[in-house]
Each structure stands twice: as structure tokens, then as C-alpha cells.
Amino acid sequence: MTFKDGIKQDSSCRLIVARIHHPFGQSTSDSLAIEIATMAxxxxxxxxxxxxCVDFLIQNRMQVPSSYRLNDLIRVGLHDRKAELIALMDDRSPLANVMGPYQHARRIRLLR
Incomplete structure (x- = not known):
């Protein structure tokens, strides 16, 4: 939808802006990444x-990107959360240095 498509004129010649969505840019992507991290x-x-995410974008009157772009943002958010959980398990495990690769593979299986 372009800006012209969203503008109407009423009988008193005032411009009424209807259904204008902000374009999906870096600031929108950043705010959506924060929401994804919270949901993860x-x-x-x-x-x-x-x-x-689609509900969040529509509610905040932001343009909804392609499903591929949304899936990429979600995939990155879930991957970051998984990395945080693995790091947390490494920090709290007393056998982290002893078990080595076996422990790492076990943690990966737990987080699938």
C-alpha cells in the first residue's frame, strides 16, 4: 500500500489518513527481535x-514482511536463546570440564 492509497478526502477537504503502515525497516526489525527474545x-x-509476531506488527501498524524474513528472525532468536541456555548449563555444571564433548552433545539433545 502506498501513501496515496491510504489517503482520502472528506467533504470538508481535510485529508484523512487511513490504514497507513510503517515500512518494515531496521527499527521495526529490532523491536520485533526484542519481542521474539521475550517469547523465546x-x-x-x-x-x-x-x-x-504477525499480531504484534498489525497491532503496531507496521508492515508485515514476507514469511521468510519472519522465519529468519524467529530462527535467529531461538538459536540465541539456545546458546544462552547452553552457556548457563556450562557455567553451573561441576563436571563441565571433565565430561567434555559427551556433555556438550547431551545438552544439545536436551534442548531440541
Whole structure:
């Protein structure tokens, strides 16, 4: 939708802006990444995160990007959360240095 498509004129010649969405840019991507990180911390599934992202964008009157771009943002957010959890497990495990690669593979299986 372009700016001209969203503008109407009423009978008193005032411009009424209707259904204008902000373009999906870097600031929108950053705010959406924060929302995805929050949802990943609550252990939501990827499909539910996708649906909530679309709702978030529509509610804030932002342009909804392609599903590929949304999936990439969600994938990166979930990967970052997984890395945080692995680092947390490494820090708190007393056998982290003793078990080595076996322990790392076990943690990866736990977080699937």
C-alpha cells in the first residue's frame, strides 16, 4: 500500500489518513527481535511465535514482511536463546570440564 492509497478526502477537504503502515525497516526489525527474545524465554513454539509476531506488527501498524524474513528472525532468536541456555548449563555444571564433548552433545539433545 502506498501513501496515496491510504489517503482520502472528506467533504470538508481535510485529508484523512487511513490504514497507513510503517515500512518494515531496521527499527521495526529490532523491536520485533526484542519481542521474539521475550517469547523465546517463555519457551513458546516457533509457530506460536510466528503468529504472535504477525499480531504484534498489525497491532503496531507496521508492515508485515514476507514469511521468510519472519522465519529468519524467529530462527535467529531461538538459536540465541539456545546458546544462552547452553552457556548457563556450562557455567553451573561441576563436571563441565571433565565430561567434555559427551556433555556438550547431551545438552544439545536436551534442548531440541
Amino acid at each position: 524465554r517463555t519457551h513458546l513454539k516457533a509457530r506460536l511465535i510466528f503468529d504472535r
